[in-house]
Amino acid sequence: MDHATQRKWDNAVRGYDLMNGHGPERRWAPWKRQLFEAMEGKVLFLAVGTGQDIQFFPPGREITGIDISEGMLAHARSKAERYDGRLELRHLDVHDLDYPEATFDQVFTSCTFCSVPDPVNGLRALRRVLKPGGTIGMFEHTGSRCFPFSLILNLMTPLTRRLGPELNRDTPANVRQAGFVEVRVEPVYLDVVKVIRAVSPG
Numbered sequence: 718m719d720h721a722t723q724r725k726w727d728n729a730v731r732g733y734d735l736m737n738g739h740g741p742e743r744r745w746a747p748w749k750r751q752l753f754e755a756m757e758g759k760v761l762f763l764a765v766g767t768g769q770d771i772q773f774f775p776p777g778r779e780i781t782g783i784d785i786s787e788g789m790l791a792h793a794r795s796k797a798e799r800y801d802g803r804l805e806l807r808h809l810d811v812h813d814l815d816y817p818e819a820t821f822d823q824v825f826t827s828c829t830f831c832s833v834p835d836p837v838n839g840l841r842a843l844r845r846v847l848k849p850g851g852t853i854g855m856f857e858h859t860g861s862r863c864f865p866f867s868l869i870l871n872l873m874t875p876l877t878r879r880l881g882p883e884l885n886r887d888t889p890a891n892v893r894q895a896g897f898v899e900v901r902v903e904p905v906y907l908d909v910v911k912v913i914r915a916v917s918p919g
């Protein structure tokens with residue numbers, strides 16, 4: 718367990734739902750809902766945070782939600798109890814997944830790989846637990862290809878990194894580097910956020 722990252726996110730819990738639960742979640746709702754609609758089979762959801770994403774999960778699915786922060790998970794539990802399906806929450810670092818190889822049919826992430834300290838190895842860890850041909854669906858903050866947002870994100874990142882996320886990461890490149898194939902990228906909001914879909918070749 719990466720305790721420095723855990724502490725950083727435990728400290729970010731206070732005010733998280735207030736800051737993110739209204740504007741950003743309302744704006745992103747259609748994309749998240751559409752992405753999660755494809756959930757099928759045994760699903761791993763990284764990182765469930767305070768549970769903001771649970772409202773967008775389709776009913777009746779079998780989902781394991783993990784997060785490195787106990788503080789975040791404590792807020793997610795009541796939302797998880799209201800989910801109309803099977804939703805288990807576990808305190809886990811993506812780098813220390815204790816599942817056997819090829820456990821899951823699908824993996825989903827939401828605003829996660831701007832935060833995981835070693836994104837390529839984190840993505841490789843997800844590939845290990847995905848079945849051959851299994852899919853990953855991601856809704857992620859990334860660097861933008863649109864000026865001046867590219868510049869703004871580069872300037873903001875040294876500050877945001879201290880609090881949690883790095884806003885200018887090239888997550889599609891990291892997904893390819895981790896060995897995923899058939900990588901499809903859909904830009905959202907001036908390319909500041911992206912929906913990324915890819916397949917694990919096994």
Ligand SMILES: C[S@@+](CC[C@H](N)C(=O)[O-])C[C@H]1O[C@@H](n2cnc3c(N)ncnc32)[C@H](O)[C@@H]1O
Pocket residue numbers: 719722726737763764765766767768769770783784785786789809810811812826827828829832833834881882
């Ligand atoms: C920006 S929050 C996003 C939470 C949630 N998906 C949302 O959209 O509200 C990033 C989350 O990633 C989690 N996280 C960061 N590094 C992690 C790791 N190595 N393993 C598991 N979770 C991690 C943090 O604890 C935090 O809950």
